[in-house]
Amino acid sequence: MKILNIIKMAFKNIKSNKLRSGLTMLGLIIGIASVIVLVGIGTGATSSVTDSVKSLGTDILTLTISSSDVTYEYEQVDELLEITNVEKVAPYKSISATASRGTTTSSRASILATNDNYLEITNTDLAKGRRISLIDIENSTKVCILGSEIAETLFSLTEPVGQTIKLDGDKYTVIGVLTEQGTSMGNNVDDMILIPLTTAVYFDEDTSISDIYIKVEDEDKIDMTSTLIGNYLRDTLLISSDYYSVSSQDSMLDTMDSITDTLTLLLGGIASISLIVGGIGVMNVMLVSVTERTKEIGIRKSLGARKRDILIQFLIEALVLSLLGGLIGVVFGLGIGIVVENFGLTFTASGSIILIAFLSSAGIGMIFGIFPAYRAACLRPIDALRTD
Numbered sequence: 001m002k003i004l005n006i007i008k009m010a011f012k013n014i015k016s017n018k019l020r021s022g023l024t025m026l027g028l029i030i031g032i033a034s035v036i037v038l039v040g041i042g043t044g045a046t047s048s049v050t051d052s053v054k055s056l057g058t059d060i061l062t063l064t065i066s067s068s069d070v071t072y073e074y075e076q077v078d079e080l081l082e083i084t085n086v087e088k089v090a091p092y093k094s095i096s097a098t099a100s101r102g103t104t105t106s107s108r109a110s111i112l113a114t115n116d117n118y119l120e121i122t123n124t125d126l127a128k129g130r131r132i133s134l135i136d137i138e139n140s141t142k143v144c145i146l147g148s149e150i151a152e153t154l155f156s157l158t159e160p161v162g163q164t165i166k167l168d169g170d171k172y173t174v175i176g177v178l179t180e181q182g183t184s185m186g187n188n189v190d191d192m193i194l195i196p197l198t199t200a201v202y203f204d205e206d207t208s209i210s211d212i213y214i215k216v217e218d219e220d221k222i223d224m225t226s227t228l229i230g231n232y233l234r235d236t237l238l239i240s241s242d243y244y245s246v247s248s249q250d251s252m253l254d255t256m257d258s259i260t261d262t263l264t265l266l267l268g269g270i271a272s273i274s275l276i277v278g279g280i281g282v283m284n285v286m287l288v289s290v291t292e293r294t295k296e297i298g299i300r301k302s303l304g305a306r307k308r309d310i311l312i313q314f315l316i317e318a319l320v321l322s323l324l325g326g327l328i329g330v331v332f333g334l335g336i337g338i339v340v341e342n343f344g345l346t347f348t349a350s351g352s353i354i355l356i357a358f359l360s361s362a363g364i365g366m367i368f369g370i371f372p373a374y375r376a377a378c379l380r381p382i383d384a385l386r387t388d
Contacts, residue, residue, distance in 0.1 A: 007316060013289065014321065024285040025325030027278030028361050032329025034274050035357045036349070037336045043353075044346030046261070059219040060121060060248070061226055063212040065233075067243035074197060074207045076237075077115075080214060083232055085225040088215040090118040095203050097168040099193060101154040109150060111167065111193045113200040121215045124189065129161040129176025132196050140198040145176040149190035167193070170202055222248050272360075278325065279364035286318050286372035314373035315366065322365025326358045333357075 014021045063080075065072055080089050092114040099109040112118070116132050119125070127148065136143055144165070151160045151174075160174045172195065181189035198207060216225050226246045233239045233246075333354075337347040
């Protein structure tokens with residue numbers, strides 16, 4: 001029998017059992033959509049994190065002191081500038097406070113206490129106003145720079161620069177507003193407030209430092225600089241290597257890529273279970289189809305149909321079911337991905353993953369269709385014709 005005729009017969013059988021065919025394809029649709037959505041979310045998260053890390057540039061080191069027993073004061077930060085290849089440093093502390101203006105109260109705001117180098121080192125731009133100055137830091141001046149989102153929340157159409165807001169009840173003068181930035185290094189910059197580092201004392205915070213961004217002059221020597229910083233912390237300040245880390249953007253990217261790749265693989269593996277379940281559904285339906293059409297198989301064999309013809313016919317029927325399910329699953333998965341993006345998650349549709357998922361549905365149709373097809377092909381004409 002010609003392949004084209006077999007395909008036509010497969011579609012005819014599918015159309016004559018629409019509900020059963022639809023339920024059979026449902027498992028594959030869910031499986032394909034799950035793979036595309038979960039892997040797409042994992043890939044999107046990887047891309048988002050990578051962009052955030054890269055936004056700092058490849059000439060930035062991040063120093064983190066992790067022990068509460070180690071006290072590194074703001075006055076000591078300038079010692080880092082004496083290390084070869086270190087150009088600028090920006091220590092910072094994360095604080096949470098309630099921001100308000102008149103009757104307008106924001107939720108708990110993310111506040112970053114830092115110095116005059118922070119904006120330059122992190123490639124963050126001002127939309128209006130000025131940066132934090134050395135005078136602000138020396139005098140612990142109550143001034144602040146607002147992210148674009150919180151500025152809109154507190155001031156709406158009013159010009160923020162020169163106005164005052166309250167942070168935990170204390171008045172702060174707004175000296176600048178940041179351009180719209182989005183998320184960087186896990187922080188929503190648009191909803192962040194910057195204040196001078198020394199002003200942190202008004203929030204019952206000390207001036208000790210545990211996090212510092214370090215900009216180097218020559219990024220080709222960044223590994224050497226990282227080693228020199230480690231030597232300074234270990235030999236001069238007597239801080240054990242267990243209590244600090246100095247990481248470059250490249251090393252952070254490598255670590256994050258490893259984590260997100262593992263996560264994406266895990267999500268893809270979980271979603272693939274749905275494909276296997278869908279494949280079992282295809283096999284069950286094809287077995288039922290073989291049982292229902294036993295007499296038909298016997299008639300065709302008695303008229304000269306070969307074992308190979310019967311085998312190919314049922315394999316193609318399984319394949320058509322799987323391909324239709326795969327195609328609908330791809331469309332369904334991409335649609336869910338668009339919806340997911342509207343809820344704030346990052347979704348990246350990978351062409352290779354879509355192709356692999358679609359081909360997997362075809363492979364599952366073939367694999368799980370072999371047994372029913374072989375069973376049909378092995379029926380003896382005399383036994384098949386005796387079936388009621």
